Amino acid sequence: MARMYDWLLGGVENYAADRQECQKLLQIAPSSKILARNNRAFLQRVVRVLAQDYGVHQFVDHGSGLPTQDNVHQIAQRIEPQARVVYVDNDPSVLAHGRAALEENDNTVVLNADMRDTDRIFEHPEVQHLIDFSQPVAALFVSVLHCLPDEDRPGEVIRRVAQRLSPGSFLVVCQLVSHRADVRDRVTELMRVATHDSWGRVREEHEVRAYLDGLEIIEPGLVDVTQWRPDKRAAAKAGDEEWVEWGGVARL
Secondary structure, three states, rough: HHHHHHOOOOOOOOOHHHHHHHHHHHHHOHHHHHHHHHHHHHHHHHHHHHHHHOOOEEEEEEEEOOOOOOHHHHHHHOOOOOOOOEEEEOOOOHHHHHHHOOOOOOEEEEEEEEOOOHHHHHHHHHHHOOOOOOOOOOOEEEEHHOOOOOHHOOHHHHHHHHHHHHOOOOEEEEEEEEEOOOHHHHHHHHHHHOOOOOOOOOOHHHHHHHOOOOEEEEOOOEEEEHHHHOOOOOOOOOOOOEEEEEEEEOOO
């Protein structure tokens, strides 16, 4: 998944097999490249807004993916040089590239862990050393929850993380959704085969809304991520007749 996403973003850390699966994906949903770039822009806006407007200087990025331009720590540390970031991923490519890229940054950690393993992540010595959980933290789940099958209960993962965070913390959540059953089914089956059953499914808006039940959703609510506090750079149309990244930010 990380290498496919890298290719969709225009990166070079991917293999022929990844590119082949991406071409199949584009046949089902031609807007996939635009969607990936709009999603990345959403991540960058969210981090900037939380650091600049809400004073959040600690981030835990679940399923962070391969390093690319303007990562979470780069955005946050431009605003607050001492901002601290934990990247969590279980993909060997992500770990190798991430650790090499962040070798000289003392306020970042790349953790080899499954994003479902909340106890391991939050109790890991490196995380405990870096993050002060008595202070606000932003927990990021950006374009990763569709990687979790229903039996792993993505909503339960979100709730476990929420229970670990102090008041004033934030949860950032978005995932692939579509109102078209054919798109949901065809993309889900393609990714299930491509990842050897290491994937979840494309869902519907009401399912993502349920992840954040009972939490305060900050403005502008749960939306197509291109509509979440857009900046002056207009987002390209992502083909909402197919699918969108849909979500937002909740405050504890």
